[in-house]
Each structure stands twice: as structure tokens, then as C-alpha cells.
Amino acid sequence: MTPLKIGIIGATGRVGRHLADEALARQADVRGFVRHIPLSHPHALKLIQSDLFTLTKQDIAGLDVLISAFRTAPGREHDYVTAVEHLVSLVRAQPIRLIIVGGAGSSFTDDQKKTYFYQTPDFPPSIYRISMNVASVAKTLDFTPNINWTMVYPAEYFLPDGDRTGNYRTSAGILIRDQNGRSAISMADYAVAVLDEIEKPQYLNQEMSVAW
Numbered sequence: 001m002t003p004l005k006i007g008i009i010g011a012t013g014r015v016g017r018h019l020a021d022e023a024l025a026r027q028a029d030v031r032g033f034v035r036h037i038p039l040s041h042p043h044a045l046k047l048i049q050s051d052l053f054t055l056t057k058q059d060i061a062g063l064d065v066l067i068s069a070f071r072t073a074p075g076r077e078h079d080y081v082t083a084v085e086h087l088v089s090l091v092r093a094q095p096i097r098l099i100i101v102g103g104a105g106s107s108f109t110d111d112q113k114k115t116y117f118y119q120t121p122d123f124p125p126s127i128y129r130i131s132m133n134v135a136s137v138a139k140t141l142d143f144t145p146n147i148n149w150t151m152v153y154p155a156e157y158f159l160p161d162g163d164r165t166g167n168y169r170t171s172a173g174i175l176i177r178d179q180n181g182r183s184a185i186s187m188a189d190y191a192v193a194v195l196d197e198i199e200k201p202q203y204l205n206q207e208m209s210v211a212w
Helices: 014-025 079-091 125-142 187-199
Strands: 005-009 029-034 046-049 065-068 097-101 148-153 157-159 169-171 184-186 206-211
Touching (some): 014 029, 079 125, 097 125, 097 187, 157 187
Parallel strands (some): 005 065, 029 046, 097 148, 148 206
Antiparallel strands (some): 169 206
16 A cells, blocks of 8 residues: 655644654655754654745645644734645645644634634633634635645644543534533644544545544
């Protein structure tokens, strides 16, 4: 069986590192796009020094999947939208599936999808603009023809050092809580969910939420 060829933007970042580790553990051929190449990284991870906004079709040629774990600086929240617009221009009409790492604030709180989590009363004001722009990204993807995409939202509590249990639940973009009202997932289990979705698609051209 030919290994999946997966590109990861931000492959050495907090979320990207977990995604790269999980993909490599599944014997995928992983190409990481990073601004700075660290001194230490998995030998099998092929790192390319490149900014997201300078990526070209040649850079991603031959990939089966392109995952964006892009993060922007405070005050530049609209970069999430412009970043995805650029990525869409690269993958449109190409046989490359685009997976975007979202944030919990941009997921919905109700089955009718009328209220975003960032619109609820107790949502932290400090990340309101980020969540609003990430929600706009999903709309951009939804209204763009000839692309194959999935937007993957983590739980409210996205744990960098949590265990990889292999257990998780998913929904079509609706924030998931447990029986105690808590919404949490480790970055390791989030990566498991993303790679499972890549291998056995269930949320093609739609949003996906992940939590325990």
C-alpha cells in the first residue's frame, strides 16, 4: 500500500507536532512547512522552510492531504481568512484534501447551528476576534467550489500535554461536552481523530468537532 503523502503547515508547532507524530506513526510520508527549521526533529519528517503565504502549487505537488495548523499573532486575526484564501487558491481543482485546524470558539453550541460558541455570554473576550475570523474561514470553504476540505474544531479545553488515549467523539461542528458539562481533548487525541478522518472520511466538505 502506497503511504499517504501529507503536508503539514506549522509541523513543529504545538498542534502541528502532534499531527506530524501521529502521521509518522502511521507510516505516512510527511512534509512539514515551517518558518524556522529546529535543530531537533524526527528524522522521517521532511521539513521545508517556507511561510504559508509564499507556498506555491509546486511546493505541495503530489500531496494527498494538506493540513494547516497555522497560528497568527494577536492583532492579526484576519490573517486566518487570508491564509485560507491563499491555500484554497493552491488546492482548488487539485486532488489534494485541505484540512484546517480550527478553534473551539468557532464551533456551534446548538444542533440548528444558529449560535457560535464565541457568541455565548461567558466566552473570553481576548479570543473573540480570533474565533470570529476562524468562523469566517469555514464560510469561505463552504462557498468555494471544486475543493475538498474539512475544518476540525477541538474541544473548549485543548490540552497540550494530555495523554494519547485513542478515544474521542465527533460531531458535525457542534461543541461536544461530557455528562458533567466539560469539553476537553488532548492534542494527541485530536491528532488521532484528524488522521482517522483522513484515512476514513466522514466529514468531507464540512466541519468536524472533536472531544472526549
